[in-house]
Amino acid sequence: xxxxxxxxxxxxxxxxxxxxxxxxxxxxxxxxxxxxxxxxxxxxxxxxxxxxxxxxxxxxxxxxxxxxxxxxxxxxxxxxxxxxxxxxxxxxxxxxxxxxxxxxxxxxxxxxxxxxxxxxxxxxxxxxxxxxxxxxxxxxxxxxxxxxxxxxxxxxxxxxxxxxxxxxxxxxxxxxxxxxxxxxxxxxxxxxxxxxxxxxxxxxxxxxxxxxxxxxxxxxxxxxxxxxxxxxxxxxxxxxxxxxxxxxxxxxxxxxxxxxxxxxxxxxxxxxxxxxxxxxxxxxxxxxxxxxxxxxxxxxxxxxxxxxxxxxxxxxxxxxxxxxxxxxxxxxxxxxxxxxxxxxxxxxxxxxxxxxxxxxxx
Amino acid sequence: xxxxxxxxxxxxxxxxxxxxxxxxxxxxxxxxxxxxxxxxxxxxxxxxxxxxxxxxxxxxxxxxxxxxxxxxxxxxxxxxxxxxxxxxxxxxxxxxxxxxxxxxxxxxxxxxxxxxxxxxxxxxxxxxxxxxxxxxxxxxxxxxxxxxxxxxxxxxxxxxxxxxxxxxxxxxxxxxxxxxxxxxxxxxxxxxxxxxxxxxxxxxxx
Numbered sequence: 287x288x289x290x291x292x293x294x295x296x297x298x299x300x301x302x303x304x305x306x307x308x309x310x311x312x313x314x315x316x317x318x319x320x321x322x323x324x325x326x327x328x329x330x331x332x333x334x335x336x337x338x339x340x341x342x343x344x345x346x347x348x349x350x351x352x353x354x355x356x357x358x359x360x361x362x363x364x365x366x367x368x369x370x371x372x373x374x375x376x377x378x379x380x381x382x383x384x385x386x387x388x389x390x391x392x393x394x395x396x397x398x399x400x401x402x403x404x405x406x407x408x409x410x411x412x413x414x415x416x417x418x419x420x421x422x423x424x425x426x427x428x429x430x431x432x433x434x435x436x437x438x439x440x441x442x443x444x445x446x447x448x449x450x451x452x453x454x455x456x457x458x459x460x461x462x463x464x465x466x467x468x469x470x471x472x473x474x475x476x477x478x479x480x481x482x483x484x485x486x487x488x489x490x491x492x493x494x495x496x497x498x499x500x501x502x503x504x505x506x507x508x509x510x511x512x513x514x515x516x517x518x519x520x521x522x523x524x525x526x527x528x529x530x531x532x533x534x535x536x537x538x539x540x541x542x543x544x545x546x547x548x549x550x551x552x553x554x555x556x557x558x559x560x561x562x563x564x565x566x567x568x569x570x571x572x573x574x575x576x577x578x579x580x581x582x583x584x585x586x587x588x589x590x591x592x593x594x595x596x597x598x599x600x601x602x603x604x605x606x607x608x609x610x611x612x613x614x615x616x617x618x619x620x621x622x623x624x625x626x627x628x629x630x631x632x633x634x635x636x637x638x639x640x641x642x643x644x645x646x647x648x
Numbered sequence: 649x650x651x652x653x654x655x656x657x658x659x660x661x662x663x664x665x666x667x668x669x670x671x672x673x674x675x676x677x678x679x680x681x682x683x684x685x686x687x688x689x690x691x692x693x694x695x696x697x698x699x700x701x702x703x704x705x706x707x708x709x710x711x712x713x714x715x716x717x718x719x720x721x722x723x724x725x726x727x728x729x730x731x732x733x734x735x736x737x738x739x740x741x742x743x744x745x746x747x748x749x750x751x752x753x754x755x756x757x758x759x760x761x762x763x764x765x766x767x768x769x770x771x772x773x774x775x776x777x778x779x780x781x782x783x784x785x786x787x788x789x790x791x792x793x794x795x796x797x798x799x800x801x802x803x804x805x806x807x808x809x810x811x812x813x814x815x816x817x818x819x820x821x822x823x824x825x826x827x828x829x830x831x832x833x834x835x836x837x838x839x840x841x842x843x844x845x846x847x848x849x850x851x852x853x854x
Contacts, residue, residue, distance in 0.1 A: 321684040322677045326704040497667070609677045610670065621666075 288396075297402045300382050303593075308541040311600070313344045318601075319608045351534035359431060359527045366429035371528065371535035374422030378542035381415045384408035385549045386470040387592045388559045389566065391585040400559075400585060401470055408469040409461065412550060413454060416506060420446045422539070423508075423515065423524050430527035438524035441615070442515030445505060448619060449512075452626035453502035459495045459637040460488050460554050473558030477565075482572040485562045488555035494633045496555045498626050503547040504606065505622070509540060511610040514618060548599035556595050559588030714795055719779045721796035722770055724814040725789055732815060733789035736763035740781035740790055748774035749781060768814060772799055773807035 317340065320327030329340040358367050385408075388400030405411050420443055427439020461467055464475040478486045489496050505512040516523030516536075525536045552558060563569050564587060568578035613621065662668050687701035705712050714720065725733045736753025752767035781790045794817040801807045813819045 318681065320702070321681045321688075324680065324684060324701075324703045326702045326706070605674060605677055605681070606670075609673045 292396075292398055293402065296398075296400070297383070300385075300387070300402055301379070304379070304382050304542065304545060307545055307600070308538055309344045309348075311541040311544065311604075312347060313341055314600070314604060315607075316340065316343065318604050322605075322608050348531070348534065351531045354530040356530040356532060357527075362431045362527065363429040366425050367527070368532070370422050370426035370429055371532045371539075372422075373425060374419060374539040375535045375542065377415045377419040377422065378539050378546060381412050381546045382549065384411045384469060385553060386473055386558060387549075388585050388589040389474075392581045399470060400589065404468075404470065406468045409457065409467045409472075409554075412469075412546075413450075416543075416546065417446075417450055419539070419543070422536075426528065426536070427524035430524075432527050434522040435524050435526050438515055438522060438526070442508065442524055445508075445512065445515060445618060445622075448622040449502040449505040449626070452498055452622060452630050453506065455627070455630035455634055456495045456498040456502060457554060458630075458634045459492045462634070462637050462641055463488075463491050469553050469558070473553060473560060476557040477560050479563075479572070485557055485560065487557040487560070492555070492633070492637070494629065495637075496551075498630045498633065499555070500551065502622075502626055503551065504603065505618075507540060507543040507547055507603075509544065509603070510607040511613055512618060513612060514615055517612065544600060544603050545596065548596045548603065551599055552592060552595040556599075558595075559592040561587055561591045564588075714797075716793075718795075719777045719782075719792040721772070721794045721799060721817065722775075722781070722790060722792050722809070722814060723794050723817050724768060724811065725791055726815055732765060732768070732811070733787045734765050734768060735761065735787055735789070736765045737786065739784045739786065743780045743784045745778060745780065746774045746776045748772070748776075765811065768811040769808055770814065771808045773804050 317327045319325075327340060328343045329337055331337070331340060331342040331346040333342055358364055383402040384405050386399070386401035391398045391400055401408075403411075423442040423446070424439045427435045427437070427442070430436075460472075464472045466472050466475065476485065476487050480486050480490070484490060508515050514521065516525065525533055528536060563571050564584070566581065566584055568576060568584070570576055684701045687696060687699055690696040691701060727733055734751075736751060738751055738753070741747075741749040741751050748771040750767065750769040750771075751765050753763040754766045756762060756764045777792070779792055782792050796817060799807070
């Protein structure tokens with residue numbers, strides 16, 4: 287019973303944080319793009335004349351989307367048409383369950399893992415759920431009974447399947463180095479210091495895998511350098527026939543996936559909740575200094591560290607989204623199959639060889 | 649028959665990997681981002697106001713400076729006694745390529761002035777803003793220097809400016825107490841016939 291309460295509280299916390307961050311993304315996207323392009327950005331929504339730098343646009347948008355007419359095109363499969371956005375959002379949200387956002391918190395006798403679901407193959411779970419997300423996309427295209435939407439859905443499917451392979455293989459190297467698929471264990475393994483100075487984060491041990499992972503993961507989120515499935519500005523995407531909050535849910539999925547990718551990248555390559563030189567009882571600096579504190583503060587530092595890393599990743603993703611133009615479709619496919627895929631395989635093989643000859647370093 | 653060979657630039661190895669180009673692109677966007685962020689924050693504290701953080705002109709509150717020769721909404725210039733300079737020569741109505749000007753002249757009580765307009769309408773929904781009427785006017789009676797750009801209206805009728813609106817650019821339709829019928833007999837502005845030149849204006853037979 288107690289464990290149920292704890293899990294519900296954890297799940298609620300993650301849910302709240304993630305959805306709010308996704309809502310916040312709409313504001314960040316507007317303002318960041320505005321600053322990059324020497325503009326001001328949306329600043330007109332106000333409550334009692336109080337504008338708060340346009341933050342209320344994040345509230346005004348859902349209100350508008352909820353009150354808009356929801357149109358299901360004639361001849362469309364009504365069930366699937368309604369189901370598709372829910373699929374999209376659900377699989378993006380359920381991914382967060384497996385992400386460890388902090389180390390163990392000890393309250394009295396009880397040890398709480400700061401992770402909603404402690405799955406021992408959490409990595410596989412995350413990638414399975416990310417792959418299932420493509421169903422929302424292809425159902426949306428299929429159920430709309432619109433040829434353009436189907437084409438958009440097929441484009442999305444082809445792109446996501448191509449990049450999933452590179453994505454999956456790129457992390458094999460990480461799994462081999464740390465020898466676990468349990469994300470909490472994987473993060474714990476990254477706390478080791480090479481020579482006492484450099485933290486053994488994924489970015490240090492697997493830099494090539496990181497670049498491949500980042501590229502493929504950006505393609506998974508379907509945002510700008512790889513936004514051929516939707517391409518609001520020119521091409522017609524899979525959600526042409528969606529309006530109101532159903533469309534809003536697809537938009538939300540984009541932001542959620544960005545956050546998922548930021549979380550996974552943080553966990554795999556930037557040491558999750560690790561802070562350099564921080565051990566469960568406090569800081570131990572290699573030059574001999576020590577700062578000790580209680581366990582709850584340690585757990586809090588871990589959560590803060592994880593959140594800051596995720597936010598930085600979100601910021602960098604947003605910056606990339608507003609820097610790069612869109613790939614052509616053939617460039618996209620050749621980058622996925624001729625570029626990332628061989629690099630990921632070569633990286634895996636190289637990692638395996640290095641581990642065989644210089645193993646036991648982990 | 650000169651043949652021009654266009655050589656497509658071959659991408660180098662590093663360009664094919666995209667990475668250096670992406671980094672140089674990110675450098676540009678990051679430099680803009682942090683420069684503008686810094687300037688916005690400095691402006692909040694009233695510093696560095698001579699450096700603009702954004703190119704945005706917040707339109708309804710902040711108007712863009714117009715060139716002195718910009719052709720905006722028309723106006724009719726007036727004499728010192730508030731009567732229009734227009735002498736009803738019909739040159740502007742004749743030259744207007746869009747035929748948006750309608751003038752009905754009448755005989756002026758002053759024998760030195762031949763005619764004056766009892767009706768001077770410009771249909772802005774038809775006007776092409778060529779400025780010919782300004783150029784052709786011998787009396788400098790028509791000008792396009794009001795700087796008014798927001799000419800939107802809810803009906804075609806409201807786009808037609810009559811002599812009141814042309815003589816006083818601050819007036820906009822609907823004018824209270826003005827039927828806008830011809831001949832004009834309205835008395836807006838507290839009994840003072842706006843744009844009138846004398847109370848006993850001779851009315852032409854309609």
